[in-house]
Amino acid sequence: MMYWILNLILALLLAPVLFGVLNKVKAFFAGRKGPRILQTWYDIFKLLRKGSVYSTSSTWIFKFAPVGTLAAIAIAMLFLPLGFAASPLKFQGDALLFLYMLGLGRLLTVLGALDTASSFEGMGAARELEFSIISEGTLLLLLIFLALQSGSCELSAMLCGRGGAFWMNAAPAMVLAAVALYIVLLTECCRVPVDDPETHLELTMIHEAMILDNSGPDLAFIHYGAGLKLWIFGAVLTALVIPAGSFSPWIATLIMLAGCFLISVFVGITESMMARYRFLKVPQMLMGGCCAAFAALALLLISGGVK
Amino acid sequence: MFLSAGIAAAAGVLSLLCCRRGGLSGVVGPAGTFLSVIAGIVGLCTSPPPGVSLLFMLPTLILAPAAAVHSVAYIKGHGNPGVYWGFFNLTVATMLALPLIKDFLEFLIVWELMGIFSFVLVMFNYKAEELKRVAWIYLLACEAGGLLLMLFYALSFKTGAPRELFYIAGVAGFGLKAGFPLLHLWLPEAHPAAPAPVSAIMSGAMINLGIFGILIFVFPGMDAKLCGWTLLLLGCISSLGGIIFALAQDNLKRLLAYSSIENIGIISISAGCAFLGGAFNNNNMIVFGILGTVLHILNHALLKGTLFLGAGQVYCSSGTLSIDRMGGMMKTTPLTGSCFTAAAAGLSGLPPFNGFIGELMIYLAAFSGICSGVWQLRFAGIAAALILSLTGACAVAAFAKAIGGTFLGEPRKIADCKKESAWMYAPMLFLLLLSLLVVFTAPFTVPCIFKAINISTIDYAGTGVQRILFYAASFSAIFYILSALILLIRRFLLVRGNENASGPTWDCGYAKPSARMEYTGSALIQCLGDLFNSFLQIRRKVEAPKGLFPEKASFEWESPDGAERFFWAPVFKLFAGISDKVHKFQSGYLHMYVLIMTIVIIAMVIWAIIG
Numbered sequence: 001m002m003y004w005i006l007n008l009i010l011a012l013l014l015a016p017v018l019f020g021v022l023n024k025v026k027a028f029f030a031g032r033k034g035p036r037i038l039q040t041w042y043d044i045f046k047l048l049r050k051g052s053v054y055s056t057s058s059t060w061i062f063k064f065a066p067v068g069t070l071a072a073i074a075i076a077m078l079f080l081p082l083g084f085a086a087s088p089l090k091f092q093g094d095a096l097l098f099l100y101m102l103g104l105g106r107l108l109t110v111l112g113a114l115d116t117a118s119s120f121e122g123m124g125a126a127r128e129l130e131f132s133i134i135s136e137g138t139l140l141l142l143l144i145f146l147a148l149q150s151g152s153c154e155l156s157a158m159l160c161g162r163g164g165a166f167w168m169n170a171a172p173a174m175v176l177a178a179v180a181l182y183i184v185l186l187t188e189c190c191r192v193p194v195d196d197p198e199t200h201l202e203l204t205m206i207h208e209a210m211i212l213d214n215s216g217p218d219l220a221f222i223h224y225g226a227g228l229k230l231w232i233f234g235a236v237l238t239a240l241v242i243p244a245g246s247f248s249p250w251i252a253t254l255i256m257l258a259g260c261f262l263i264s265v266f267v268g269i270t271e272s273m274m275a276r277y278r279f280l281k282v283p284q285m286l287m288g289g290c291c292a293a294f295a296a297l298a299l300l301l302i303s304g305g306v307k
Numbered sequence: 308m309f310l311s312a313g314i315a316a317a318a319g320v321l322s323l324l325c326c327r328r329g330g331l332s333g334v335v336g337p338a339g340t341f342l343s344v345i346a347g348i349v350g351l352c353t354s355p356p357p358g359v360s361l362l363f364m365l366p367t368l369i370l371a372p373a374a375a376v377h378s379v380a381y382i383k384g385h386g387n388p389g390v391y392w393g394f395f396n397l398t399v400a401t402m403l404a405l406p407l408i409k410d411f412l413e414f415l416i417v418w419e420l421m422g423i424f425s426f427v428l429v430m431f432n433y434k435a436e437e438l439k440r441v442a443w444i445y446l447l448a449c450e451a452g453g454l455l456l457m458l459f460y461a462l463s464f465k466t467g468a469p470r471e472l473f474y475i476a477g478v479a480g481f482g483l484k485a486g487f488p489l490l491h492l493w494l495p496e497a498h499p500a501a502p503a504p505v506s507a508i509m510s511g512a513m514i515n516l517g518i519f520g521i522l523i524f525v526f527p528g529m530d531a532k533l534c535g536w537t538l539l540l541l542g543c544i545s546s547l548g549g550i551i552f553a554l555a556q557d558n559l560k561r562l563l564a565y566s567s568i569e570n571i572g573i574i575s576i577s578a579g580c581a582f583l584g585g586a587f588n589n590n591n592m593i594v595f596g597i598l599g600t601v602l603h604i605l606n607h608a609l610l611k612g613t614l615f616l617g618a619g620q621v622y623c624s625s626g627t628l629s630i631d632r633m634g635g636m637m638k639t640t641p642l643t644g645s646c647f648t649a650a651a652a653g654l655s656g657l658p659p660f661n662g663f664i665g666e667l668m669i670y671l672a673a674f675s676g677i678c679s680g681v682w683q684l685r686f687a688g689i690a691a692a693l694i695l696s697l698t699g700a701c702a703v704a705a706f707a708k709a710i711g712g713t714f715l716g717e718p719r720k721i722a723d724c725k726k727e728s729a730w731m732y733a734p735m736l737f738l739l740l741l742s743l744l745v746v747f748t749a750p751f752t753v754p755c756i757f758k759a760i761n762i763s764t765i766d767y768a769g770t771g772v773q774r775i776l777f778y779a780a781s782f783s784a785i786f787y788i789l790s791a792l793i794l795l796i797r798r799f800l801l802v803r804g805n806e807n808a809s810g811p812t813w814d815c816g817y818a819k820p821s822a823r824m825e826y827t828g829s830a831l832i833q834c835l836g837d838l839f840n841s842f843l844q845i846r847r848k849v850e851a852p853k854g855l856f857p858e859k860a861s862f863e864w865e866s867p868d869g870a871e872r873f874f875w876a877p878v879f880k881l882f883a884g885i886s887d888k889v890h891k892f893q894s895g896y897l898h899m900y901v902l903i904m905t906i907v908i909i910a911m912v913i914w915a916i917i918g
Contacts, residue, residue, distance in 0.1 A: 048800055055812040057717050059637040061648065064790070067797065071789040072658075075782060091778040092771060096670045097658060099696070101786075104657045107703050111648070114711030114826065116812045117635070122711075122826020129707060130834040133700040140696035144677055144689055153674045202815045213813055217797045283838060297689070307678075 003249045007083030007256065011235070014257070015227035016040035018234065018264040025268025040227060044220045052216035057117040065112025066211075066218040069105040070225040076101035077228055079155045080235050084244035084252040086156035095143050095155040099136070102188070105225070106132055113210035120202045124209030127279060131194065131206070134286040135187040138180055141293035145177050146240070148300055151307035159239035162307070166243065170303045176296035178241055183289030185233040185263070189226065192271040194282050204276065230267075234260035311347030312404035315339060315371075319396030322389055333379070336392025340375040340399060344368055347403060358759030360406035362601055363519040366512035366608030367402045369741065373734035374504035377616050380730035381504055381623065382431075391431055391502075398424040398508070405516055411463075411524055415456055418520075422449030425509060429501040441500040448483055448493035455480030459525070470529075477525030478537065485517025486568045487575075488544040489870050495552075498564035499628060503619020506560060510567040510615060511608035518574060518604075531586035538579030539687055543694045546572030548869075550701040551839050554708065554832050555866035559618050559628045562709055563611065566654065569698060570607045573669065574600055576691050580672035583687050591675035592684065594757075594767045599668035601756055605745060606665045610654040613738045617647035620731040621713060625721040630712035630828035632720040640727040644714040646735040651706035653742060656699045659783040661745040667779055668772075669695060704835055712828025719822050746783050750776040829864065836866070844869065 020037035027034025036042070054063065079087050079094040087094075110128055113121035146158035149166055167174055187194045190207035197208050211222050238259025244252060277285060300306060318339020322332040347368050355361060375395070382391050401421035408414045426449060430442040459476040462468045483490045494514075498506045526534045549568030556562040581596025583589075620643040621636060622628055637644035653660030673695070676688025718724065750773045757767045801807050814820035836845055845866045852860040892903065 051807050052801060053808045053810055053813075056809055057635070057812050059641070059715070060645075061637065061715060064794075067793045068786075068790050070793055071786055074789060075786055089778075091775055093667050093671050093674075093775050094778070096667055097663075097779065097782060100656065100658050100663055100666075100699070103655075103699065103703060104652070104659070104786075107652060107655070107657060107707060110707045111710060111715065114707070114831070115637075115715040117716035117822065117825045118812045118814045118820065119824045119826055120815055122831060125707070125711070126826065126831045126834050129704040129831070130838060133697065133704065133835070133838075136700040137693065137697050140692060144674075144692060147674050147677050151678045153671060153678070212815070217800045221793065221797075279834075301685075 001085070001088045003083050003253060004081075004085040004087060007085065007253055008077070010253070010257065011077065011082055011228075011231050011260075014260075015231040016044060016224060018227060018230050018260065021261055022264045022268040022271070025265050026272050029269070029272035040223060044223055047215075047220035047223070048217050050216045052214075052218055055116050055213055058115045058213070062112050062115040062213070063218075065108045065115070066214060066221040066225075068108040069112075070221045070228075072101045072105035072108070073225045073228050073232070076105075077232055080232060081156040081160045081239055081244075082235060083249065083256045084160050084239065084247070085249065086154075086160060090154045090156045092153045095147075095153055095158060098155055099139060099143065102229075103132075103136065109207075109210055112214075116213040118213060120209050121212055123203070124206050124212075127206045128210060131187055131282060131286060134283060134290055135184045138184050138286070138290045138293045141290065141297055142177055142181055142184070142240075145173070145293065145297050145300060148297070148306045159236065160244040162243070164243040170300050173296040173299035173303065174241070176292045176299065178237065180289045180293035180296065181233075181237050181240055183286065183292070185230075185237060186267070186270070187286060187289075188233060189230045189267075191267050193274050193277045193285065196276040199276075230264065231260055234263040237263055309404060309407060311343045311345075311350055312400045312407075313343075314346050315343035315396045315400035315403060318343065319393045319400060321393075322396060323393030332389035332392050336388070336396060337375045337379060339392075339396050340371050343396070343399065343403065344372050355759070356407055358756070358761060359519065359522060361759055362604060363406040363515055364403060365605060366515060367399065367508070369738070370508050370511045370608055370612045371399045373612060373616065373738055374507050376734045377507070377619060377731050378502070378504040380728045381502055381619050385502065386431055386433075390427070394424050394427040394431075395505070398428060398505075398513075402508075402512060402516065406519060411460055414520075414524070415453070415460060418456065419449075419453050421513070421516075422453065425449075425505070425513065428505045429497050429509075431502055431505070432500070435500070438500050441496045445493045445497045448490075452480050452483035455483070456520075474525065474529060474533070478521060478541075481517040481520035481525065482541070483517070484520070485514050485571050485575075486545070487517075487541050487571070488548060489874060491545070491549070491568045492868065492871055492875060494568055495556075495561050495564045495868055498567070498615075499558050499560040503560070503615050503622060506563070506618075507612045507615035510564065511612040514567060514571055515574075515604055515608070518571070518578070522578070526582075531582050535579045535582030535584075535586055535687075538575040538582060539691060540579075542572045542575030542577075542579055543690060544572070545569065546576060546698045547694050547701070548572075548842075550698050550705060551842060552866065552868065553705045554701060554839070555836050555843050555845060557629050557631055557829060557865070559621065559630055559633075559709060559713060560615070561628075562630070562705060563614050563618060566614075566702070566705065567607075567611060569702065570603070570611065570654070573666070573695065573698065574603050574607070576695065577603055577665075577669040577672065580669065580676065580687065580691055583676065583684060584672065587679070587681050587684055589675060589679050589681070589684060590766055591770050592672050592679070593765055594770045594772055595668045595672035595675060597760065597765075598753065598756065598772060599665055599672055602661075602665035602668055602745070602749065606653070606661045606742065609738050609742045609745065610650045610660075610662060613646055613650035613735045613742075614654065616731065616735050616738070617643050617650070620727055620735075621647075623731070624725045624727065627721065630709060633713045633718070634716045634721075634822065634825065634827075635714070635718035636721075636724060637714040639724040640714075640732075642732040643727050643735065644710075646732065646739055647714065648710050649739055650735075650742070651710055655702040655706050657703070658779075659746075659786040661742040661749075663783075664746060664749055664776060664779050666695065666699065667775070671775070701835075704832060708828040708831050711826075711831060716825050717822040719825065719827065747780050750774075750780060836864075842869070844872070 019040045024034045076098050078089050079098045110125040113125040149162045150158045195206040322336040455476050462473040486494045546569045549565050553562050553565035577599035584592025653662035656662045656666040673688040673692040676684035843866050848863040850861040
C-alpha cells in the first residue's frame with residue numbers, strides 16, 4: 001500500500017511532465033530546441049496566479065465543469081494499480097466506475113463548452129461526442145478482454161492478476177489489444193491523428209476548441225487533468241503489456257514510470273510522423289481500433305488464454 | 308393495500324362529479340392523490356405485499372404525489388381541471404391496484420381500464436389538431452395489447468394449444484405497454500402530446516407494469532433459458548435502438564420518450580441476465596441481475612419523472628418543446644435547469660448519481676457471466692456489457708444535446724420566457740433528493756430486497772454486493788467532496804486579489820457573436836446522425852442558396868420512427884389493400900347481397916354433407 005501511495009504521489013507530480021517529454025520529442029524531430037520539460041508545470045502555476053474571465057452567456061455549469069472534470073479524472077486514477085501495486089481502494093466493479101468517471105468528465109467538459117454559446121466550442125463538443133462513443137465501446141471490449149484473462153472485475157486484479165504467462169498463451173491477441181488501447185489513448189488524450197492540440201486554427205481542434213473560453217485557474221485545472229489522463233492511459237497500457245509480479249516493488253515502480261514516459265515519447269514520435277486525419281476519416285480509424293479489440297477478444301476466446 | 312387504490316378511485320369519481328366547478332375539483336383531486344398515497348404507504352408498512360408487487364407499486368407511490376403537485380400549476384388554463392383530476396386519480400388507482408391482483412381476469416379488466424383512463428389523460432389537450440392521430444395510435448396500441456392478452460388468457464385454458472403462441476401472445480401483449488421493439492410505436496407519439504405530469508407517471512411507472520405482467524403471468528412455468536434469452540434480445544434491441552432514435556429527436560419530450568424505451572431495454576437486459584443466471588445456476592449473475600432490475604426500475608422512475616416534469620416547466624415557460632428553438636433557459640429557470648441536468652446525467656448512468664449504481668449491478672451481472680466457464684453465459688455477458696456501454700455513451704450524447712440545446716448558451720427563438728413556478732420545481736427537487744437517498748441507502752436495503760423476493764436458493768451475502776454498493780456510494784461522496792475542495796481552492800485563488808472579470812464569449816475574434824451562430828442541438832449530433840444514418844434514415848430537406856445574391860436558404864431534418872416507416876406502414880398498407888379488394892363485395896345492390904348469401908348457404912350445405 002505504501003508503494004501505491006508513493007506511486008500515486010509520483011503520478012500526481014510527474015503527470016504534467018509527460019507533456020514536456022512529448023514536446024521535447026516533437027521538437028527534436030522538427031529540429032527545434034523546444035520548451036522546457038517542466039513547461040506545463042510553469043504554465044499551471046502561471047495560470048493559478050491569474051484571474052478568470054467568465055462569459056456573460058455562461059452559468060454555473062461553465063464554472064463547475066473544469067472542477068468536476070478534474071475531480072472525476074482524479075477519482076478514476078484511484079483505481080489504477082500504480083506501480084503494479086494493487087490499489088487499496090479496489091472493489092469488484094471498480095473497472096466500470098473507472099470507465100464511467102472518465103465519461104462524467106467528458107459530459108462536464110461538453111456541457112461547459114455548450115454553455116458558452118460559442119460556435120467553435122459547440123463544434124468541438126459535437127466531435128468529442130461522436131468519437132467518444134466508439135472509444136468507450138473499445139475500452140469496454142478491452143475491459144472484457146482483461147476480465148477474461150484475469151477472471152475478475154477489479155481493475156487492479158485485471159491488470160496485475162493475470163499471472164505472467166499471458167504473452168505465451170495469447171501473443172497475437174495481446175498485440176491487437178495493445179494496438180486498440182493505443183488508439184483509445186490517442187483519442188481520449190486528444191493527440192494527433194485524432195486531434196491536434198497545437199494547431200492555431202480553432203476549426204480543426206476538438207478538446208482545445210471546447211476549452212477556448214476557460215481562463216485562469218480553470219484552465220490550469222484542465223491542463224492538469226489532461227496530464228493525469230495521459231498518465232492514466234499510459235499506466236493502463238504499461239500494465240496491460242508488462243506482466244507484473246515478478247519484480248520487486250522498487251523495480252516495478254521504475255518500470256511503471258519508464259512505461260509512462262516511453263509511451264509519451266511514442267506519442268511524440270507518432271505526432272511527428274503523421275498529420276491529423278480529416279474528421280471524416282477519424283471514425284474509420286477508431287472503428288479500426290474497435291475491430292482490433294474485437295479480434296483480440298475472439299482470438300483470446302479461441303486460443304484459450306482464458307482463466 | 309387496496310384501500311389506497313380505492314381512495315384514489317373515489318377521489319377520481321368525486322373530481323369528475325364536480326367537474327363543473329373547476330376550483331373544487333382542483334382541491335379534491337390533489338388531496339385525493341395524497342390521501343391515497345399516504346394510505347398506500349401505511350398499507351405497505353402494516354401488511355407488505357410480496358416483493359415483486361411492492362417493487363412495481365413504489366414508482367407509482369413516489370411519482371403520483373410529485374406529478375399531482377406539478378399538475379396544479381401545469382393544467383392552469385389548459386382545459387377542465389375536473390376531467391383532468393378525475394382521470395388522473397382513476398389512472399393512479401388502477402396503477403396501484405394492478406400489482407396486487409392475483410387473478411388474471413380481474414387483472415385484465417383493470418388493465419383495460421388503465422388504458423382507457425390514461426387515454427383520456429393523453430388527449431386532455433384535445434383541441435390541438437395533431438392530437439387526433441396521436442390519440443388514435445395510443446388507443447389502438449392499448450386495444451391491440453388488450454386483444455393479445457385476451458388471446459393469451461384464452462390459450463391458457465386450452466390444453467394442447469401451442470406453447471409458443473401462448474408465450475408470444477403474452478410477451479407481445481404486455482410488451483405493447485412496456486414499449487418493446489416494434490411495439491413501442493405509441494410511446495414517442497403519446498408522450499409529447501400528453502401533459503408533462505401524465506408523461507412522468509406513464510413513463511416512470513406505467514410502462515414498468517408491462518414488465519410486471521410478463522414476469523408474473525407469462526413466465527411462470529416457462530423455461531428459464533427461453534425467458535432469459537427473450538428478455539436479453541429484446542432488451543439489447545430496445546436499449547440501443549431507443550437511444551439512437553432519441554439522439555435524433557428535436558422534440559424534447561419525444562427524446563425523453565425514446566429514452567424510456569432505452570431504459571425499459573436496460574431493465575430487460577438486467578432481468579434477462581438474472582433469468583440466464585438462474586438457468587445456468589450462476590449465483591452471482593442472479594443476485595446482480597435482480598438488484599440491477601430493482602435499482603434501475605426505481606432510478607428510472609425517479610430520474611425520468613424529474614426529466615418529464617422539467618420538460619413540463621420548459622414548455623410552460625417557453626411555449627415550445629423544440630430543442631433547436633430554445634437555449635439559455637438556465638438563466639430564466641435555474642432550478643429546473645439544474646435538476647434536469649443532474650437527472651439527465653444520472654439517467655446516462657454517470658457516477659455520482661443513482662443511475663450509476665443500477666448500471667453497475669447490471670455490468671457486474673454481465674461480467675459474472677463473462678467470467679463463468681459456460682459459453683452461453685459468456686456470450687450473453689459480452690453482448691449485455693457491450694450494448695450497455697454503447698447505450699451509455701449514446702445516452703451521454705443525447706442528454707448533452709437535451710441539456711445543451713435547452714438550457715445552455717443563449718436563447719435562440721424564444722422571445723419572452725416566463726419564470727419557473729415553485730409548484731413545478733418543488734416536486735423535481737423532491738425526486739432528486741430521493742435519488743440521492745437511493746445512492747446512499749442502497750447498501751443497507753439489499754437484505755430487505757432479497758427478503759422481499761424470498762427465494763431461498765439465492766446467496767446474496769457471498770457475492771459481496773453490499774460492499775460493492777457501499778464503495779460505489781462512498782466514491783459518489785468522494786466526488787462531491789473533491790469537487791467542493793477544488794472549488795474552495797479556486798475561490799481562494801480568485802479572491803486573492805486577482806480580477807475576476809466577465810465579458811462576452813471569446814468567439815475567436817468575432818466582434819458580435821449572436822445566438823444564430825450558436826451550435827443547436829441538431830448541429831451537435833449531426834456527426835452522430837451521419838454515423839448512424841444507415842439505421843436512422845434521416846429525412847433531409849435542403850434548399851441551397853442560389854445565385855450571386857441568395858435570398859433564402861433552408862435546411863430541415865427529421866427522423867421519424869423507423870419501425871413505423873419500415874414495418875408498420877407497409878403492414879397497414881397491405882391490410883388496407885386487402886380491405887379495399889374485399890370492399891368490392893359491398894356494392895350496395897340488394898340482389899348482389901342475396902346472391903352472396905345464397906352461395907354461402909349452398910357452400911355450407913355441401914360442406915355439411917361432405918364433412
